[in-house]
Amino acid sequence: MQELIRHTKTINRLLARYGVKFGIYKNGEFNEQLFPFDPIPRIIENSEFQFLEKGLKQRVNALNCFLSDIYGEKRIVRDGVIPEEFIFSAKGFLPPCDGVVPPKGIFSHISGIDLVQSKDDNWYILEDNLRVPSGASYPMIARELQRRSAPDAFSSNSVIDNRNYAELLKEVMDYVNTGGINVILSPGRYNAAFFEHSYLAEKTGAVLTTGKEIVCENDRLYYIDYLGRKQRIGAVYRRISDEYLDPMTFYEESVIGIPHIFEAYKKGSVALLNAPGNGVADDKGIYYFVPKMIKYYLGEDAVLMNAPTYLPYYEDDMKYVLDNFDSLVIKDVAEAGGYGVVFGSSLTKEKKAEFIALLKSEPRRFIAQEVIDFYDLDILDPDGKQVPRKADLRAFVLAGGETKVWPSGLTRFSRNPDSFIVNSSQGGGFKDTWVLSR
Amino acid sequence: MGIITVDKSDHLLWLGRYTERVYTTLNLYFQSADRMIDTTPDYYGEFCRKIGIENVYGSRKNFLRTYPFDENDPNSIISNLNRAYDNAIVMRDYIGTETMAYIQLAIDDIHSAGRSAAPIADLMLVIDHILAFWGCVNDMIDNEQIRNIIKLGKGIERLDLYLSLGLPDSNIIREYRRMKQFLAKSKLRYDDSVINTVDSMISESELNHPNVKNLLRNLIVE
Amino acid sequence: MFLPKDTQRQKISGVEIRTSNYEKYCVTDDNFGNRKFYGLIEESHSRFDVAVSGEAQTGLDICEEYTVNPYKYAFLKVQTKLTEAGENIKKYRSELDFESCLGAYEKALLVMNTLHNSFVYDSAATQIHETAENALALGRGVCQDYTHIMLSLLREEGIPARYVVGMMIGEGASHAWVEALCNGCWYGFDPTNNKLVNDEYIRVSCGRDSSDCSVIRGKFYGYVTQRQTETVTVEEKEG
Numbered sequence: 001m002q003e004l005i006r007h008t009k010t011i012n013r014l015l016a017r018y019g020v021k022f023g024i025y026k027n028g029e030f031n032e033q034l035f036p037f038d039p040i041p042r043i044i045e046n047s048e049f050q051f052l053e054k055g056l057k058q059r060v061n062a063l064n065c066f067l068s069d070i071y072g073e074k075r076i077v078r079d080g081v082i083p084e085e086f087i088f089s090a091k092g093f094l095p096p097c098d099g100v101v102p103p104k105g106i107f108s109h110i111s112g113i114d115l116v117q118s119k120d121d122n123w124y125i126l127e128d129n130l131r132v133p134s135g136a137s138y139p140m141i142a143r144e145l146q147r148r149s150a151p152d153a154f155s156s157n158s159v160i161d162n163r164n165y166a167e168l169l170k171e172v173m174d175y176v177n178t179g180g181i182n183v184i185l186s187p188g189r190y191n192a193a194f195f196e197h198s199y200l201a202e203k204t205g206a207v208l209t210t211g212k213e214i215v216c217e218n219d220r221l222y223y224i225d226y227l228g229r230k231q232r233i234g235a236v237y238r239r240i241s242d243e244y245l246d247p248m249t250f251y252e253e254s255v256i257g258i259p260h261i262f263e264a265y266k267k268g269s270v271a272l273l274n275a276p277g278n279g280v281a282d283d284k285g286i287y288y289f290v291p292k293m294i295k296y297y298l299g300e301d302a303v304l305m306n307a308p309t310y311l312p313y314y315e316d317d318m319k320y321v322l323d324n325f326d327s328l329v330i331k332d333v334a335e336a337g338g339y340g341v342v343f344g345s346s347l348t349k350e351k352k353a354e355f356i357a358l359l360k361s362e363p364r365r366f367i368a369q370e371v372i373d374f375y376d377l378d379i380l381d382p383d384g385k386q387v388p389r390k391a392d393l394r395a396f397v398l399a400g401g402e403t404k405v406w407p408s409g410l411t412r413f414s415r416n417p418d419s420f421i422v423n424s425s426q427g428g429g430f431k432d433t434w435v436l437s438r
Numbered sequence: 439m440g441i442i443t444v445d446k447s448d449h450l451l452w453l454g455r456y457t458e459r460v461y462t463t464l465n466l467y468f469q470s471a472d473r474m475i476d477t478t479p480d481y482y483g484e485f486c487r488k489i490g491i492e493n494v495y496g497s498r499k500n501f502l503r504t505y506p507f508d509e510n511d512p513n514s515i516i517s518n519l520n521r522a523y524d525n526a527i528v529m530r531d532y533i534g535t536e537t538m539a540y541i542q543l544a545i546d547d548i549h550s551a552g553r554s555a556a557p558i559a560d561l562m563l564v565i566d567h568i569l570a571f572w573g574c575v576n577d578m579i580d581n582e583q584i585r586n587i588i589k590l591g592k593g594i595e596r597l598d599l600y601l602s603l604g605l606p607d608s609n610i611i612r613e614y615r616r617m618k619q620f621l622a623k624s625k626l627r628y629d630d631s632v633i634n635t636v637d638s639m640i641s642e643s644e645l646n647h648p649n650v651k652n653l654l655r656n657l658i659v660e
Numbered sequence: 661m662f663l664p665k666d667t668q669r670q671k672i673s674g675v676e677i678r679t680s681n682y683e684k685y686c687v688t689d690d691n692f693g694n695r696k697f698y699g700l701i702e703e704s705h706s707r708f709d710v711a712v713s714g715e716a717q718t719g720l721d722i723c724e725e726y727t728v729n730p731y732k733y734a735f736l737k738v739q740t741k742l743t744e745a746g747e748n749i750k751k752y753r754s755e756l757d758f759e760s761c762l763g764a765y766e767k768a769l770l771v772m773n774t775l776h777n778s779f780v781y782d783s784a785a786t787q788i789h790e791t792a793e794n795a796l797a798l799g800r801g802v803c804q805d806y807t808h809i810m811l812s813l814l815r816e817e818g819i820p821a822r823y824v825v826g827m828m829i830g831e832g833a834s835h836a837w838v839e840a841l842c843n844g845c846w847y848g849f850d851p852t853n854n855k856l857v858n859d860e861y862i863r864v865s866c867g868r869d870s871s872d873c874s875v876i877r878g879k880f881y882g883y884v885t886q887r888q889t890e891t892v893t894v895e896e897k898e899g
Contacts, residue, residue, distance in 0.1 A: 074731040088735040098691040198530035213443040
């Protein structure tokens with residue numbers, strides 16, 4: 001570990017050399033920033049990883065079952081496991097996707113599952129990201145560069161190499177590919193995660209495109225070269241959100257989408273990773289029901305726990321939330337990226353009364369959770385001292401022929417000692433995540 | 439991989455052009471700065487005229503500062519380098535992270551030269567990294583067409599600058615012949631009649647530089 | 661562009677599509693139950709004409725569709741941006757005597773009746789994308805506004821309801837009305853005319869609100885200004 005700390009300057013220099021950046025919009029202007037990296041990795045023992053792996057596969061498999069049920073027969077609603085309000089009024093439920101079966105029946109190919117570890121060593125699931133989870137490229141390149149800057153740190157540690165992420169991703173793309181090339185569809189270079197889009201394209205051999213070079217003709221998707229020749233596309237790893245994907249089906253004003261791509265997808269002539277409509281499964285309101293889903297579809301108990309969650313929608317839960325308001329964190333189900341999160345204890349008396357009134361008028365809009373006592377990770381502060389900070393872990397689960405968990409992950413930390421918010425859009429940094437091979 | 443779309447060939451071509459522009463104008467800037475030390479202090483006016491940019495600099499001191507480093511001056515070296523970066527960053531999957539790193543390093547160099555006590559000496563690092571970038575293009579990009587489109591861009595830009603600067607015909611003809619090789623290998627669509635006309639102009643007597651420059655502007659067919 | 665399709669109430673035959681400069685197109689059924697055809701013209705063009713003709717036999721049943729799985733259409737209970745109920749709609753709803761109604765069908769009749777008599781037809785009052793809430797506040801509007809308001813009220817009652825675009829005998833433009841799911845059947849209600857949908861109506865498309873149903877939808881590459889004209893002719897066939 002000392003080896004890694006000693007070479008902090010070197011690794012930062014290398015990260016700058018390779019432009020490991022993310023974009024950020026402030027006051028309407030686009031800026032790229034280096035993604036702050038902390039050299040001390042999160043270390044996960046092999047036995048612990050096996051446990052996580054089992055739980056994560058189970059969770060993603062159940063979520064995939066849920067998606068195919070919801071856009072199919074809707075048994076889980078009929079059987080009263082999830083109230084229909086939570087499904088059909090979720091922002092992510094897209095009626096145009098009803099009845100559509102994606103190639104090979106997979107909805108969530110790349111899932112980013114956010115977890116935290118508590119002081120008593122338990123892991124809790126914080127949220128599921130089944131639409132376009134980002135972040136895998138950062139630990140990938142950080143590992144590559146840290147192996148150059150501090151090789152000795154790796155020789156004695158038996159760390160599983162995480163640079164195979166590109167192969168895992170390519171495997172999944174190839175598995176669902178309907179005949180043709182793989183492409184990565186990016187909204188363009190002024191997107192926060194453009195570094196990742198271009199890096200994954202390079203490493204998987206997929207073609208990076210912004211959609212301008214793609215046409216849909218006779219329900220097939222083609223990539224057009226400079227002489228006007230067309231090449232069939234079999235799989236699109238799209239990094240643009242559902243609303244913008246196809247102006248003919250979704251948001252009509254979208255200029256980054258591809259007209260009629262949804263029709264080609266519906267007719268099975270191209271695979272979309274991830275499937276449109278997945279937002280219904282990673283909705284914060286649906287989160288509460290995931291352990292029930294696991295039981296319902298797989299007949300198993302959930303291996304990984306949710307953070308204890310209450311739905312004010314249910315009368316008993318509402319009562320609990322009001323009685324214990326100060327010890328809970330309340331989340332607006334429609335918000336993401338660390339926004340719309342309120343800690344009960346942080347509100348003034350007036351704000352609290354205001355918030356409770358809102359909660360009572362729109363109970364379906366909120367969930368309440370116990371505040372988890374995070375197990376903090378050490379980071380190196382600018383003076384070179386090790387200080388504890390809140391951190392989470394985004395695990396990447398890839399579902400192709402079989403479901404696999406990437407033996408690494410994105411560990412994000414808050415740079416502010418008082419903050420629980422680790423999102424890069426709010427100034428957080430990242431660490432590499434080591435999974436030990438023994 | 440290896441499918442080149444209109445947008446992509448455009449980015450590659452301009453990546454070649456902007457890196458060349460940075461390289462040649464920076465070398466010219468070094469020579470001009472040398473002249474301005476003692477022999478011709480207001481030589482920058484001549485410099486601007488030669489490379490065909492507006493002289494907005496007002497003083498020698500301001501020129502020496504603004505022309506390399508001012509990101510708000512669209513003609514500055516840093517602005518051209520930023521454009522090279524803009525064209526490179528969208529082509530990572532074609533040119534590779536290793537190759538791209540040299541553009542990033544050149545940008546980091548020019549920023550630190552701007553903060554340095556000896557800016558001209560430190561700007562030489564930009565030249566080093568542009569040369570390393572071209573070396574990397576040659577060495578690491580397997581796809582011949584991609585390589586040749588970048589080199590074609592570089593050749594077209596160099597020819598354009600040399601024509602503006604009024605370099606001897608022998609230099610122009612040498613660069614023109616090199617550029618033609620890349621043109622053929624790039625497989626891009628181009629206007630045959632431009633090549634035929636320039637070829638015949640060369641075989642005759644003295645070259646009319648402005649005419650050649652104008653002709654070449656329409657070489658590549660979009 | 662949407663094409664009329666067979667329902668329980670209507671049968672469509674002899675559909676012909678003619679376009680000015682495009683021959684290949686695809687046909688698909690969307691998940692609202694609509695049929696549409698679509699395509700792409702790569703060449704630049706200054707004009708595009710499309711004409712669809714066909715025959716419709718109507719009045720074959722009193723409802724459009726029978727639904728087996730009640731959850732299939734549960735999403736049509738959810739309000740959209742255009743139908744979202746604000747203060748005006750909530751107040752209007754509270755003044756309706758739903759208590760005395762036996763089921764969804766009677767509620768829909770009540771809404772149609774009341775709305776028809778209290779809302780004024782005025783083709784100049786509202787905008788293209790007017791919300792139900794605003795239209796109700798104005799008290800006047802066109803068939804689209806009648807339909808959005810009625811949808812909003814029915815959805816507030818928990819009744820799945822959808823926006824329908826179609827044609828009526830004698831009118832020179834397309835028309836809009838409501839379909840509501842009552843006891844497993846979709847019935848048409850026309851609040852603009854205070855009529856149950858019968859053999860005078862030809863149904864073309866349906867969706868959550870007007871934005872799902874516009875008969876033609878298109879996307880241009882590059883900068884364009886466009887003008888669009890639309891004519892509808894419905895004639896009764898003898899025999």
